Amino acid sequence: MSSMLFVFSRPPHGSINAQEGLDALLMGSAFTACSVLFVGDGVLQLVTGQSTDALGTKNFSLSFGALKDYGVTRIACSMPDLLARGLHKSDFLIEVEPLDAAGMQALIRHHDKVLNF
Amino acid sequence: MNFAIVVHGGPYSSQACLSALKFAKAVLASGHSINRVFFYHDGVYTANSLIAPPQDEAPVSRQWQEFGTGNKIELIACIASCLRRGILDETEAGRYEKSGSNIAPGFTISGLGQLIDASINADRVVTFGV
Amino acid sequence: MILHTINKVAGLALCQxxxxxxxxxxxxxxxxxxxxxxxxxxxxxxxxxxxARGLVGRLKEPVELIDYSDFVSLCTEADKICSWF
Structure with missing residues (x-):
């Protein structure tokens, strides 16, 4: 069975891309071994303190807490993109593994298929 | 080799569905096969049968219909993306009590599982994003 | 070999x-x-x-121009494809 890597590169709320990407990851993890890599502004999906009640959009960041329960194998992010935004992994809602360039390249190599969102 | 193709962009707001169509035609012309084309995000607008473009502009949606029907290739529009964007077949129009359905011939509305299934079973997955 | 596709200028920052x-x-x-x-x-x-964008002759060396059939061949040679958009 193919393993799949989901790569998220969009910030949350400005468009529905991030939310629909997460939907795909949750579906994928029901079928096969899946991991997720947050790159670029995608790392901003993970920050704590998102409050969308007044805006009226869905606060899908609450679903990230379920990734482990869904069996998502590795939850990783780009360390350079994290640092470039002045963030630290302690800013995140969940435990995330920051990876350097070599670590991210290895993560891509070790999965059979990559889906970008 | 067997390809799965994923399309995130609809006609006119992006080039993605046009690029994906040219790629899909080249896949078949090269002697390879396509197990499914999955339209996600705004890509589902490609499946809107009510699109009526000016005559001097490429009818991308109709070209996709002809490609899918002519080559017997599954064109799947994600149901969640479709419902959010008002692309409905008769079943969904009935379920949500809407005035009509507008899914174009050749397209089928189905679940996100079809994306995962196509990706797992294809030799290569290519996404055309926006 | 992994094939990366980039469909907008900002895509390079994602995959560099x-x-x-x-x-x-x-x-x-x-x-x-x-x-x-x-x-x-x-x-x-x-x-x-x-x-389409009037860039023939304006691109830096060594950009190689390819057709969709070449793109398909590159996909078959690659282990997988990553799309940056």
């Missing part, structure tokens, strides 16, 4: 750390504008997109 030495890159759609700047790696660009 992810392109390994033996990987290949295809520029398509607005991504072909990246061919106007010096790049650190060899790169292919979809000819139709380059022609």
């Amino acid at each position: 750390h992810l392109i390994a030495a033996d990987d290949k890159v295809v520029l398509l759609e607005d991504g072909v504008y990246l061919g106007l700047q010096p790049l650190a790696f060899s790169i292919c660009a979809i000819r139709l997109d380059v022609e």
Whole structure:
């Protein structure tokens, strides 16, 4: 069975891309071994303190807490993109593994298929 | 080799569905096969049968219909993306009590599982994003 | 070998750390504008997109212009495809 890597590169709320990407990851993890890599502004999906009640959009960041329960194998992010935004992994809602360039390249190599969102 | 193709962009707001169509035609012309084309995000607008473009502009949606029907290739529009964007077949129009359905011939509305299934079973997955 | 596709200029920032030495890159759609700047790696660009934007003869060396059939061949040679958009 193919393993799949989901790569998220969009910030949350400005468009529905991030939310629909997460939907795909949750579906994928029901079928096969899946991991997720947050790159670029995608790392901003993970920050704590998102409050969308007044805006009226869905606060899908609450679903990230379920990734482990869904069996998502590795939850990783780009360390350079994290640092470039002045963030630290302690800013995140969940435990995330920051990876350097070599670590991210290895993560891509070790999965059979990559889906970008 | 067997390809799965994923399309995130609809006609006119992006080039993605046009690029994906040219790629899909080249896949078949090269002697390879396509197990499914999955339209996600705004890509589902490609499946809107009510699109009526000016005559001097490429009818991308109709070209996709002809490609899918002519080559017997599954064109799947994600149901969640479709419902959010008002692309409905008769079943969904009935379920949500809407005035009509507008899914174009050749397209089928189905679940996100079809994306995962196509990706797992294809030799290569290519996404055309926006 | 992993094939990376980039369809807009901003896509390069997403994948610049992810392109390994033996990987290949295809520029398509607005991504072909990246061919106007010096790049650190060899790169292919979809000819139709380059022609549509008036960029024939304006791209930096060594951008190689390819057709969709070449793009398909690159996909078959690659282990997998990553799309940056």
